[in-house]
Amino acid sequence: MARIGVLIETNENSVKPANFGVLTAARGAGNEICAFVLEGDATAFQDDLKTYGVSKVIAVGSNDGDFSKKPDLQAASLVAAMKNFEITALLALSSSRGKDLLARMAAATNSGLGLDCIGVDLEAGTCVKTYFAGKTEATLKLSGDLFLCAIRPNAIEETEAPCDIAAEAFTADAADDGKLVIKEVKTSDSGKVDLSEANVIVTGGRPIGSKDNFSILEECANAMGGAVGASRVAVDSGFASHAMQVGQTGKIVSPKLYIGCGLSGSVQHFAGMKTSKVIVAINNDKDAPIFTKCDYGIVGDLFEVVPALTAALKK
Amino acid sequence: MRVYVCVKHVPDTAANIKVVGGSGFDESVKFIVNPYDEYAIGEASQLVKKEGGEVVIVTLGKASAMTTVRAALAIGGDRGILIKTDKQFVESDETALILKKAIEDDGGADMIFAGKQAADSEGMQTCYRLAANLGMPVATEVVGFSYAGGKVVVEREIGGGEREVIEMTAPCVVGATKGLNEVRYPKLPDIMKAKKKPVNEIDAGSLKVDAAGLVELVALEQVPERSNAKMLEGSVTEAVDTLVKLLRDEAKVLE
Ligand SMILES: Cc1cc2nc3c(=O)[nH]c(=O)nc-3n(C[C@H](O)[C@H](O)[C@H](O)COP(=O)(O)OP(=O)(O)OC[C@H]3O[C@@H](n4cnc5c(N)ncnc54)[C@H](O)[C@@H]3O)c2cc1C
Ligand SMILES: Cc1cc2nc3c(=O)[nH]c(=O)nc-3n(C[C@H](O)[C@H](O)[C@H](O)COP(=O)(O)OP(=O)(O)OC[C@H]3O[C@@H](n4cnc5c(N)ncnc54)[C@H](O)[C@@H]3O)c2cc1C
Numbered sequence: 131m132a133r134i135g136v137l138i139e140t141n142e143n144s145v146k147p148a149n150f151g152v153l154t155a156a157r158g159a160g161n162e163i164c165a166f167v168l169e170g171d172a173t174a175f176q177d178d179l180k181t182y183g184v185s186k187v188i189a190v191g192s193n194d195g196d197f198s199k200k201p202d203l204q205a206a207s208l209v210a211a212m213k214n215f216e217i218t219a220l221l222a223l224s225s226s227r228g229k230d231l232l233a234r235m236a237a238a239t240n241s242g243l244g245l246d247c248i249g250v251d252l253e254a255g256t257c258v259k260t261y262f263a264g265k266t267e268a269t270l271k272l273s274g275d276l277f278l279c280a281i282r283p284n285a286i287e288e289t290e291a292p293c294d295i296a297a298e299a300f301t302a303d304a305a306d307d308g309k310l311v312i313k314e315v316k317t318s319d320s321g322k323v324d325l326s327e328a329n330v331i332v333t334g335g336r337p338i339g340s341k342d343n344f345s346i347l348e349e350c351a352n353a354m355g356g357a358v359g360a361s362r363v364a365v366d367s368g369f370a371s372h373a374m375q376v377g378q379t380g381k382i383v384s385p386k387l388y389i390g391c392g393l394s395g396s397v398q399h400f401a402g403m404k405t406s407k408v409i410v411a412i413n414n415d416k417d418a419p420i421f422t423k424c425d426y427g428i429v430g431d432l433f434e435v436v437p438a439l440t441a442a443l444k445k
Numbered sequence: 446m447r448v449y450v451c452v453k454h455v456p457d458t459a460a461n462i463k464v465v466g467g468s469g470f471d472e473s474v475k476f477i478v479n480p481y482d483e484y485a486i487g488e489a490s491q492l493v494k495k496e497g498g499e500v501v502i503v504t505l506g507k508a509s510a511m512t513t514v515r516a517a518l519a520i521g522g523d524r525g526i527l528i529k530t531d532k533q534f535v536e537s538d539e540t541a542l543i544l545k546k547a548i549e550d551d552g553g554a555d556m557i558f559a560g561k562q563a564a565d566s567e568g569m570q571t572c573y574r575l576a577a578n579l580g581m582p583v584a585t586e587v588v589g590f591s592y593a594g595g596k597v598v599v600e601r602e603i604g605g606g607e608r609e610v611i612e613m614t615a616p617c618v619v620g621a622t623k624g625l626n627e628v629r630y631p632k633l634p635d636i637m638k639a640k641k642k643p644v645n646e647i648d649a650g651s652l653k654v655d656a657a658g659l660v661e662l663v664a665l666e667q668v669p670e671r672s673n674a675k676m677l678e679g680s681v682t683e684a685v686d687t688l689v690k691l692l693r694d695e696a697k698v699l700e
Contacts, residue, residue, distance in 0.1 A: 202582070225604060226586060226601070226604050227603060229569060230585070233572075233585075236573065237570070237573040237577035240659070241659065243570050243659075245570065256663060260668070261566055261567060262456065262458075262470070262564075265462045265667070265668060266665055266667055267666050268566075268662055268664065268665045268666075269662070269663040269665075270662060271660070272659060273658070309581075309582040310582035310613045310614075310617075312611050313598070313611065314610045315603075315609050316600070316609075318606045324604045324605035330699075371606075372602075372624045373604070379480060380623070387692065401458070409671065410688065421674055422670065422674070423670045423671050423672075424671060424674045425671060425675065425696070426674060426675050427675070427676045427677065428685070430681055430684065435681055435684070438682055439685040439689070442682075442685040442686050442688070443689055
């Protein structure tokens, strides 16, 4: 059994639930897991993490001061932590931050890197990711100093494996070159569920017709604790913000349930949601291509079907 | 300033990809400028319009990638560099070393733009590796860019409706994504003009890059489409009631 590192994404003092699938992947057939957090006190995360088989949680800092605004220093500190704890494989969540940090680590060392992976085999040293906009899956064998792999949110189902946990802090001997700094984080649609981490997504396409009409999708999504997405046409027509776009040029998502309302089923849209567990299509054209690539379909006008679905969910 | 834009020659995203021999694909499909790289070309052109200088398109690919260099030059840019290789696939690490060498040999960069990811192999890492090779800072998934007095400020989308505002020293590497600008689709005169722009063809081998070999493609498989969707019939109320029941009891994706 190997010792595997997992970079944990936190939100104030809690662990984002999307990490639990990554921990499950890291555990594999019984690996020892060290979790790394980049903010807060390690003890704050113990309870969340021990449920998923983490035996040690390490809060990483640097002796070059606060690194919260310095991603290069975070990456350098993580590289130092890997060395200190004798870890050669690190998994993370393939979120914007996770991808960014792992890529910085890979570039700073001499390491193979797989981002947005949908599977990993730590014993074989391979990861699985999609190529050609979801049309194919590639298995890649990575080599180099570290094995770095970021897992697409929700791609791996979480399973619990409670164990004892210890917490400690690690201060890395690392320095920043001062060439890059995060000045601020702007929030536009605050309070909204992050699409890529949502368990349920209800998406609207071209026929939605206006920004206001998205409210019927929001009500439906709210009834399931989900988030709302949009096709590129809906975004480009100004009905939805770019942050809501799903697809090849938008977010890659993999929720348990994806409900597409008024989507034709384009290749580029599917590139962003093909690995959803269950896909439902609502379309008024019985010959729409989406009906050939979904699990459940309803032929009908979305303006009737979606409100009826919301009502049925609330029953 | 001299601004480089890294442009990859990729199969059209709408093309039907047929896997051949377990690790290759039928290359007789239409190839295009990697969609994200179009935003990079647009931003580089705007920067040079403001600051003066030239935009150079750099592509590593087979000889057939010349079509992509020309297509890129029709969108923007003053000249091109095509680094030719016979290899069907060059991994990100080696790609970044080759791009670095070609850019340095050409005179060096005051700014580098690229896409956030290649639409074919979706590696999402060439920008980072190129930046590290050149000792430059890097940011990707960039949707906002400004340059003033040797400093670059970018906005980067990070999900959940949040954007990071990042300041970097120039030169740096910027990985563009949709939202950075509106892609200007070239008109016939642009295409004609692009044919006359100089393109320097060099052989990847002549750059004598020594890459470690960090990735090996073990298998490439077609992903089957889902088929046999269950169509829910009846009145709207009946159909949605059945759907909710199936999602709860059969698919078990709802509580
Ligand atoms: C390089 C590139 C990248 C792209 N990236 C993306 C991407 O990231 N995301 C993305 O989504 N697209 C992307 N696209 C665009 C993509 O090709 C499609 O054009 C787009 O996804 C279609 O959006 P749609 O399904 O909303 O609209 P349409 O294709 O117009 O489909 C609308 C559907 O709604 C149905 N309909 C109409 N009225 C109703 C009604 N009242 N009730 C129910 N159904 C109704 C119609 O029957 C039709 O099937 C990209 C394209 C390119 C070339
Ligand atoms: C079918 C298939 C098989 C493969 N087999 C192998 C294999 O056996 N071994 C292996 O090591 N790799 C293999 N690859 C991986 C792949 O070739 C490289 O990872 C890839 O070329 C580098 O791009 P990327 O996806 O990392 O680019 P990204 O990092 O996603 O690209 C980001 C940006 O970098 C720039 N860029 C990237 N590549 C170029 C380029 N060539 N020229 C100019 N700019 C560029 C562009 O601006 C692009 O938008 C395979 C890929 C495919 C599709």
